[in-house]
Amino acid sequence: MMQLYDQFKRKIDYLRLSITDRCNLRCIYCMPKEGLDFFPKEKIMTQDEIIQLVKNFAAMGITKVRLTGGEPLLRRDLPEIISRIREIPSIKDISITTNGTALEYQAQKLKLAGLDRLNISLDTFDADTYRRMTRGGNIKHAMNGIRTAEKQNFKMIKINTVIVHGENDQEIPKFIDYTKDHDVNIRFIEYMPIGQEIDNWKQEYVPLTDILTNCQKRGLEIKTIQLPGNGPAQNYKVTGYKGSIGLIHPISNRFCDSCNRVRVTADGYVKACLYWNEELNIRPAIYDFLKFKETVQKALNNKPLNHEMAMTNTKQIISPAPTWRHMSQIGG
Numbered sequence: 001m002m003q004l005y006d007q008f009k010r011k012i013d014y015l016r017l018s019i020t021d022r023c024n025l026r027c028i029y030c031m032p033k034e035g036l037d038f039f040p041k042e043k044i045m046t047q048d049e050i051i052q053l054v055k056n057f058a059a060m061g062i063t064k065v066r067l068t069g070g071e072p073l074l075r076r077d078l079p080e081i082i083s084r085i086r087e088i089p090s091i092k093d094i095s096i097t098t099n100g101t102a103l104e105y106q107a108q109k110l111k112l113a114g115l116d117r118l119n120i121s122l123d124t125f126d127a128d129t130y131r132r133m134t135r136g137g138n139i140k141h142a143m144n145g146i147r148t149a150e151k152q153n154f155k156m157i158k159i160n161t162v163i164v165h166g167e168n169d170q171e172i173p174k175f176i177d178y179t180k181d182h183d184v185n186i187r188f189i190e191y192m193p194i195g196q197e198i199d200n201w202k203q204e205y206v207p208l209t210d211i212l213t214n215c216q217k218r219g220l221e222i223k224t225i226q227l228p229g230n231g232p233a234q235n236y237k238v239t240g241y242k243g244s245i246g247l248i249h250p251i252s253n254r255f256c257d258s259c260n261r262v263r264v265t266a267d268g269y270v271k272a273c274l275y276w277n278e279e280l281n282i283r284p285a286i287y288d289f290l291k292f293k294e295t296v297q298k299a300l301n302n303k304p305l306n307h308e309m310a311m312t313n314t315k316q317i318i319s320p321a322p323t324w325r326h327m328s329q330i331g332g
């Protein structure tokens with residue numbers, strides 16, 4: 001079996017594939033206030049192209065696939081996409097990242113289609129804060145989605161919580177308390193400067209370093225745990241709680257050394273790194289495996305050692321070429 005490596009000999013076995021740039025929310029850290037023009041339909045890869053693309057990657061050593069967006073549940077053919085990926089023998093793990101607002105109606109279908117795991121984004125338990133942070137979303141839809149998913153016996157549910165200064169940082173204890181009775185992994189994520197105005201970002205960025213201190217101050221006993229296939233998160237559990245928490249600090253504790261990811265955008269561009277502008281159009285090569293392999297390898301030969309998001313915070317020179325895309329156009 002072929003294996004994929006980048007120029008620094010990091011093994012790449014995880015594909016993050018965006019299947020749409022469209023979204024029903026407008027989260028403050030993800031999209032600009034004025035909104036985005038979504039790609040016209042013909043710019044988005046079709047279901048057949050997506051399946052062939054995943055087959056090609058599987059033949060190159062990819063074993064894990066995450067479907068993301070935009071909001072992946074906005075694609076009506078998501079269950080079919082999942083069940084067709086499920087039929088590719090060497091793909092061992094299929095997951096999605098979703099805002100959860102449509103899960104109440106779709107979680108069961110996705111489970112039946114063969115979805116293994118999901119990450120659901122939720123930044124607050126407060127209806128007003130949710131409306132503000134998502135620019136108009138209704139928290140009931142997200143909570144109903146989470147509760148429905150929790151009943152479906154997925155291998156793992158993770159809740160992605162981006163911490164934004166002055167918006168939801170006060171709610172960190174509530175999220176930790178949620179793991180008392182819910183078997184989920186809350187992943188606290190640092191707010192990344194992707195497609196953002198830098199000054200604005202700096203004011204809202206919160207390093208995650210004090211989350212554990214917060215637990216200790218409250219007298220909670222926490223221990224480090226290992227979760228299978230958990231990428232860059234450091235994971236902890238409060239003694240006696242059902243769930244766990246994870247810290248993802250791309251800025252304050254860069255984890256690029258162990259990066260095993262390659263990304264493809266909904267319009268068919270392969271991106272070796274979330275942060276940089278480098279991307280190659282892979283769509284014309286989907287039905288030509290040799291060209292496909294060459295294009296992917298070319299992208300990975302340019303995969304940088306790390307991103308420079310930390311430097312944005314320390315006033316060092318920022319690279320002239322961070323990505324032009326907003327997070328919703330990459331997939332996270």
Ligand code: SAM
Nearest residue numbers: 030069070071097098099121160191192327332
């Ligand atoms: N719509 C889906 C959702 O929200 O889960 C999937 C796409 S979204 C771009 C994927 C993840 O990226 C979400 O968990 C979201 O919170 C996170 N995200 C978006 N913008 C971010 C930023 N600037 N910094 C950190 N995380 C971000």
Ligand code: SF4
Nearest residue numbers: 023025027030070099
């Ligand atoms: Fe949409 Fe997800 Fe971005 Fe929020 S984070 S605007 S839900 S793509």
